[in-house]
Each structure stands twice: as structure tokens, then as C-alpha cells.
Amino acid sequence: MGDILGLVGKRLGLGLVILFIISIIIFFMVELLPGDIAQAVLGQGATEENLAAMRKEMGLDQPAIVRYLGWLAGAVQFDFGSSIVTGKAVSAIIGERFVNTLFLAAYAAVIAVPIAIILGVIVALLRNSIFDRVANVATLTSISSPEFFLAYILILYFSIKWGMFPSNAKISDGMTLADLLYRTFLPALTLVLVVVAHMMRMTRASIISLLASPYIEMARLKGAPPWKVIVKHALPNAWAPIINVVALNLAYLITGVVLVEVVFVYPGIGQALVDAVSKRDFPVVQACCLIFAATFILLNLAADVGAILTNPRLRHPK
Known part of the structure; x- marks a missing residue:
């Protein structure tokens, strides 16, 4: 300990x-x-x-x-001074916005993390199959596409052509949770498409690299079914890199939402940062950047702690 x-x-x-x-x-x-x-x-x-x-x-x-x-x-002391434009305390301006960003990130993470891990395990089981190749092409396409491009594609189909979800993610205090989830579904889906691809590929790579280990070969020689080999033997030893990539993508969900919030007019801290830059409200800009940096460092620390707890070799390097 x-x-x-x-x-x-x-x-x-x-x-x-x-x-x-x-x-x-x-x-x-x-x-x-x-x-x-x-x-x-x-x-x-x-x-x-x-x-x-x-x-x-x-x-x-x-x-x-x-x-x-x-x-x-x-x-x-969480006192970032006063806004040049409005004269209000910066902490009061960005406090509620940061909560909105955390909600959007949590919404996307709840969808993305289990889907990414499950798909990563499945494509590892079906390595070199048609499903694996299609999944690789889809994930590479998603990773290569900028967030704003994916956002506009989703708006074009889900909002304009099919009319299923609103293109504007403005929210208010009196909204119910169901209405809130409905109005923020498209920005959350945009983030999901980006982070699922990365997490799935890392999960697949981690498991496939472990499948060549001697203890995996021994489990196969004993007649263990493929799913049991991965779930019981490979996956527990792959948790350290998976936790790292999940934590890094969670950091991205919070610090990389600027373009998504601007496209969907979502009242988060990313939108507040863009508004402050356009108005030259430097105290708000400095506070937003520092919060982004602190959040990214904190989640990286969480990734390190998770890797240490799941990998005995990191706890006892000698």
C-alpha cells in the first residue's frame, strides 16, 4: 500500500x-x-x-x-477575477458552463466506453475476418474525420432530412432529464463516434498482442473456448493499456469539445472559450485554458493510478 x-x-x-x-x-x-x-x-x-x-x-x-x-x-482559490465584458466573476460565468460540459462528456462516455470495449473484444475474436476489416475501415474513417465534419453530417441526416433530433442543443434549467438527453443526443453522438473508434482499436490491439503469450497458448491447448480465453485470460491483463486509453479519451471528451459545442450551440465551457476569444475577454480565456489543462492532467493521473492498480509490475518495478 x-x-x-x-x-x-x-x-x-x-x-x-x-x-x-x-x-x-x-x-x-x-x-x-x-x-x-x-x-x-x-x-x-x-x-x-x-x-x-x-x-x-x-x-x-x-x-x-x-x-x-x-x-x-x-x-x-478558484477566483479568476472578473470578466472584462460583463464585469461578473469569471468563476460564476464558467461554473455552470463547465457543469454542462461535464454532463455532455459523461453522456458520451456512458455510451462510448462499453461499446468500444465490447467491439474491441469482438474484433479481436474475429481477427482478419470480414467484420474485422469493415470495423477497421469504419474506425479509421471516424478517426480521420474532424469533429465538425461528423457533426454537420449528423445534422444533415438526423435533423434536416429525417427530423429525428434538433440541430440546436440549447438547454434550460426547467428541462427534464429525458428532454435534456434528447436535445443533447447529436453532440454526444458526435463525440461517441470519435472516441469509440480510438478506444476500440486500442482494445483490439492490446488483446491481440496478448494472444501470442505462452499462457494464452496453454489455455488454448487445454481446450478453453476462444471467448473464455479472451474474457478470462487476455482481458484482465489488457486492462492497464485499456484504462490508459479510456482515461485519455475521457480527457478529450472534456477538453476537446470546443468545436462540437460551437456547431451545436451547446452552452458549455468550450462555447464560453470561443465567445471570450471573439470578445477579447482575456480573464475568461485564461480561466478556461487553465481548467482544460487541470482536467487533462487530473485524468492522466487517474490513468496512471488505474494502470498501477491493475499491473503488479508497475507497483514493483524491481
Whole structure:
């Protein structure tokens, strides 16, 4: 148990260091963007006095390192400052949006993860068959297609031609769960098509690589049926790479939904990021990027912990 806690502690410490470095990159890359923030807020008709007052109010008269340390201290307490456009607290603006993104990611994950693992096992059982070849072509096509392209294809058929689902995924507070699932089905399906292909291929590759192991050959020589060889012998030893790829795809579901949310006008944090960029609302941009980075690092940490728990060799490397 102590070894596991030590490994988790090292991974967590490394994750915090990486997040600190990313926070520096996020803050100073925004600082390097061309244009004057105060000028963008007040407009072209602003006087020099008004611009100077706005820069002082926004803290732009202080050195960049001082502003970064103040921003980082607030971010640790989930205080990202105030929006330049609306004047509201950034945490209040993106809080509800982030919950919406988590809901969409969970919706897609509940569908995608079991389908990907089951299909991966099936194509491993039917390796080199027609079904396997068709599945490989379909998954390669899905992986190669950009999310927005898949989204527009789904809108064309499911919304415009067949009229089964709405193309606009706007939601409101008074909606029931059934209505919410119905209105967000197309964006969730878009994400499912992307991540299922990747997870299925990794599951198939992990199982096929294990099928050449001596203990698998022994199980076959003992007369075990093919499904039992995979489910009982191969799959438990393939969990570590499968958990890794599942966690990475879950991270993608949260951090890679920007285009999907924009296409379907879904009120998530990705849409908030795009709106903030178009309005030059830099505090919101910085907060969204930092949340994306923290989420990705956290899910990578979860993948490492899952791999350690399922693989004794990682717990005892010597």
C-alpha cells in the first residue's frame, strides 16, 4: 500500500509542476497577444485619460510578473477575477458552463466506453475476418474525420432530412432529464463516434498482442473456448493499456469539445472559450485554458493510478 501511495504522490507532484508551467505559458501567451486590452474594452473613441484609468483599474500598470502572481494566487482559490465584458466573476460565468460540459462528456462516455470495449473484444475474436476489416475501415474513417465534419453530417441526416433530433442543443434549467438527453443526443453522438473508434482499436490491439503469450497458448491447448480465453485470460491483463486509453479519451471528451459545442450551440465551457476569444475577454480565456489543462492532467493521473492498480509490475518495478 505504501508503494502505491508513494507512486501516486510522485505522479501528483509531477502533475502540479506541469500545471504550474502551463499556467505560466497560458498567462504570458495571452499577454503577448497584439492589441491593447483597455482599448478593446473602451473602443476607438476612448481618450488617453480614460485608457489610463482603465489600465490602472485592470492592473495593467503593474509588471507582468506581479499580475501573474496575483492571478495564480486567485486561481488556487478558484477566483479568476472578473470578466472584462460583463464585469461578473469569471468563476460564476464558467461554473455552470463547465457543469454542462461535464454532463455532455459523461453522456458520451456512458455510451462510448462499453461499446468500444465490447467491439474491441469482438474484433479481436474475429481477427482478419470480414467484420474485422469493415470495423477497421469504419474506425479509421471516424478517426480521420474532424469533429465538425461528423457533426454537420449528423445534422444533415438526423435533423434536416429525417427530423429525428434538433440541430440546436440549447438547454434550460426547467428541462427534464429525458428532454435534456434528447436535445443533447447529436453532440454526444458526435463525440461517441470519435472516441469509440480510438478506444476500440486500442482494445483490439492490446488483446491481440496478448494472444501470442505462452499462457494464452496453454489455455488454448487445454481446450478453453476462444471467448473464455479472451474474457478470462487476455482481458484482465489488457486492462492497464485499456484504462490508459479510456482515461485519455475521457480527457478529450472534456477538453476537446470546443468545436462540437460551437456547431451545436451547446452552452458549455468550450462555447464560453470561443465567445471570450471573439470578445477579447482575456480573464475568461485564461480561466478556461487553465481548467482544460487541470482536467487533462487530473485524468492522466487517474490513468496512471488505474494502470498501477491493475499491473503488479508497475507497483514493483524491481
